[in-house]
Amino acid sequence: MKAIVDHDLCIGCGLCADICPEVFRMNDDNLAEAYADITPETQEKAEQARDECPVEAITIAE
Numbered sequence: 001m002k003a004i005v006d007h008d009l010c011i012g013c014g015l016c017a018d019i020c021p022e023v024f025r026m027n028d029d030n031l032a033e034a035y036a037d038i039t040p041e042t043q044e045k046a047e048q049a050r051d052e053c054p055v056e057a058i059t060i061a062e
């Protein structure tokens with residue numbers, strides 16, 4: 001599974017990288033990026049990050 005961050009929506013709050021640093025990190029523009037695939041071990045936290053993103057910028061796809 002992969003996460004996708006819509007950079008037109010992301011406001012750079014950093015929450016997703018705090019919740020699931022195994023998948024999300026902040027880039028040089030202070031926008032989140034999904035730098036790693038989601039694994040069974042990180043799926044729950046990645047989904048939590050998606051659900052808690054204040055602007056619903058995160059999509060998770062197979």
Ligand code: SF4
Nearest residue numbers: 010011013014016053
């Ligand atoms: S939680 Fe949403 S708005 Fe905040 S950094 Fe992550 S993708 Fe961007």
